[in-house]
Amino acid sequence: MYRIGSLPQVTLKWAQTLDGQLADDSDQSQWISGVEERRYTHRLRATHQAILVGAQTFLKDLCQLTVRDIEFDGQQPARVIIDPRGRVLKALKENSHLLLSLQMGPRRTYLLTDILDDYDDIEELFDPKKLLRVRYRFNDFRQWLHGSLRQLVLVFEKTEVRRLTHLMVEGGATTLSEFLKAGLAHRLEVAISPLILGGRRHRVGTGSLLKNVDRFEVESKEQLGSDILLRYKVMTPTCTQRLTI
Template identity: 25%
Template structure:
């Protein structure tokens, strides 16, 4: 799983990962303690932001904030985690691949499972997540939607499956997807694995942070860039966020990376 110790000294990103994560996450799955159904995975929430706290431009436009050095850390984190989660808005706006490339594409067995929160099944069938799965570059993405009513979204669900994805139906009819129920659902345990990496977008990040007990580690890359008032922030009015307990600060090239643990009242 997570690479030879001999490489750590020459790779600051690998060294940081080894320092801040529990030992049981750094060993192959075959050597790890089996997870019980419904057991919460170790959740890392990570994103890059500007100096003025923006993670995207006007209307959610993608911003290239991370430098090469801090992007290497992102790929080390992807390599470490069993699954990686984004919202469907990120798929629509950014069309990410969510693969681990250090610097080249890692074998399929070492790639995280992509998970997309998509309550109303808006997943573009032309997305790289689906095309990469068909090519065998990445694992088939798990598209998490709300429970389907009779006749509702059936064609979209079938189309996603035929395009290379898998549809997972959450157990609620609410406005969104209940994150706590999903993370602790015994049926989701095999997909989530030991560790889940949450990359965005803003609503997903805010929702995870606002739900006590879900996030174990917060890793934020701050780039020396100013975006302005029209940019998108992870903070929302009326949303209670936790206090962050500082664990580590490290400079990667032009960027500063902050590692924190969320603390709830």
Template identity: 30%
Template sequence: MRITLKIATSLDGRIGTSTGESQWITGPEARLQGHRLRAEHDAVLVGVETVLADDPRLTVRLPDGEQGRDPLRIVLDSKLRTPPFARLSKPGTLILTTRSVIPVGEAEVLRVTGDSNNRPALQAVLDTLVSRGVSSLMIEGGGRVAACFVAAGVVDAIEWFRAPILLGGDGRPGVAALSLARLAHAPRYRRLAAEPLGDDLWERYERV
């Protein structure tokens, strides 16, 4: 499975303010490219904190004349906090949890093995997606989910949309703590391209 991390941040790598406000950091051109990337993947994945903060749809919305299919939407939700009225509590969404299954709207809920923190274990998540025929996955949030996949060394590519604003150290990071003791341990990526999109910058990276 090819895994891509898509992030939209401020210049200093923040996905939201200290209060969690995040819509919209980037402009319409960057958001449109994000929809095109969505259409290229079999599945997109977020953590429940993103669901609670933004109530995203994670569907593909393109201008007239452009074709795109909706990917499978994945939510990592160990305690099943996704509200039954959320936009993702619909058919086409798979919620992965570590607790006993209860209905969440019309979404499919599946219990998977937990890690040491009783969150869905990364390997269990990947195994589940492979069993569903997913060959390309895009991670769309939040920072803790991004850090989990990056730290595991499974992120093959990064699509980074950077807006010309600063949110400061109390803003919410695009990638949460990796607990690195040495620079030599830092995950490394090679930049493939950098392209302006309106006022924003779209940077593309692949794993070294």
């Protein structure tokens, strides 16, 4: 039986252009938003126990997802990478520098993957203090996402000395969209930057019809340098309505 209590509160955070693009057509997203907005992102990270990105974002940006550039003496959030079909695992197998860089730093990285036995030998090289594989059978992506997050909460509680109650998802657009479609988002933090890029690939969307669409309630808005940050509450976190496992 699927228990909503075992899922963390999820904040989706991204920066987009005026025309809704999270990256340009050559997959560049550094930097859409300005310095103040990026500093704010670090403050927001500090209020979550874990920061999650999709495999594509990790492999492209090799993002650290740490809290930095602000005064902070708390525990760094864990890094979580979704890797449903083992793309990151494959890259780690082929690139020892990537494996080394993933295991650097003070906190742990969790790789959420399918149960892929082909990569058991690479796992032998993992330092469990730094890198852990959380496995869940991949079938349907949304079910996998729910199942993997529930697994993550259990593993996290055992390995860290704290509970995973707040998870921040930082992109890319595919991952953010899948969290929305799976009814897993509780809050949105969207930075709008004064740029127009054009293109269609890097947009957050659910493909819903207007009559079925989730409504968001504005909580606050703030100007950060030249960017506008909008904070929304998701009116109906739909985990229970859309997916029964």
